[in-house]
Amino acid sequence: MLDLTRLFENNRAWAERMTRDDPAFFLERSRAQTPHFLAIGCSDSRVPLELLSGAAPGEMFVHRNVANQVFPADLNVLSVLEYAVEVLRVRHVLVVGHYGCGGVQAAMDAGQGQGLGLVDNWLGDVRDVQRRHRDELRALPTVDDRFNRLVELNVLHQVVNLARTPVVQSAWARDATPLLHGAVFDVRDGLLRSLVTAVDGNDKADALIPLA
Numbered sequence: 001m002l003d004l005t006r007l008f009e010n011n012r013a014w015a016e017r018m019t020r021d022d023p024a025f026f027l028e029r030s031r032a033q034t035p036h037f038l039a040i041g042c043s044d045s046r047v048p049l050e051l052l053s054g055a056a057p058g059e060m061f062v063h064r065n066v067a068n069q070v071f072p073a074d075l076n077v078l079s080v081l082e083y084a085v086e087v088l089r090v091r092h093v094l095v096v097g098h099y100g101c102g103g104v105q106a107a108m109d110a111g112q113g114q115g116l117g118l119v120d121n122w123l124g125d126v127r128d129v130q131r132r133h134r135d136e137l138r139a140l141p142t143v144d145d146r147f148n149r150l151v152e153l154n155v156l157h158q159v160v161n162l163a164r165t166p167v168v169q170s171a172w173a174r175d176a177t178p179l180l181h182g183a184v185f186d187v188r189d190g191l192l193r194s195l196v197t198a199v200d201g202n203d204k205a206d207a208l209i210p211l212a
């Protein structure tokens with residue numbers, strides 16, 4: 001188990017290893033960052049976006065929150081998005097959900113007397129996704145199937161939310177970047193599975209969610 005002392009020891013060992021492999025590694029990165037990716041994922045400790053994708057420092061701009069939400073009114077995610085798209089000029093924006101997501105689970109359980117406090121408010125959009133796809137979800141045979149599908153639907157809706165932000169709309173008016181992607185990580189086997197890729201305009205974004 002990682003404790004605080006070990007955390008700092010690990011950091012020192014990591015920095016020494018990186019410098020041994022490439023003496024200019026930190027010096028080069030201290031000058032600028034030029035990531036090609038913005039990844040928006042869940043805060044869950046089992047979903048370390050850089051680690052699971054092999055991204056080195058400087059290669060991935062990252063935003064994480066509970067259940068990988070992209071709210072149109074969330075200044076935090078919008079500021080990250082604007083900086084990534086307008087200043088860093090990232091070519092790809094990925095929304096990464098994950099099976100077994102506690103946030104999505106909490107949204108599914110809401111209304112069953114299991115209030116969790118503030119996070120209930122945060123998860124309102126996931127509950128909306130659940131309501132919107134009620135028929136599709138109910139048709140699935142098991143609770144696990146419904147849970148997994150809601151995780152996927154949540155990712156697709158967040159990609160659509162991304163597409164509708166003024167930041168992405170004005171970037172697309174300029175050229176067909178950034179490309180938006182949605183993926184889901186499976187904490188049981190460590191694999192990232194693509195749900196949708198290379199959304200580069202409103203037609204593709206609008207086609208992601210069938211009208212319910």
Ligand SMILES: [Zn+2]
Nearest residue numbers: 042044101102
């Ligand atoms: Zn999660």
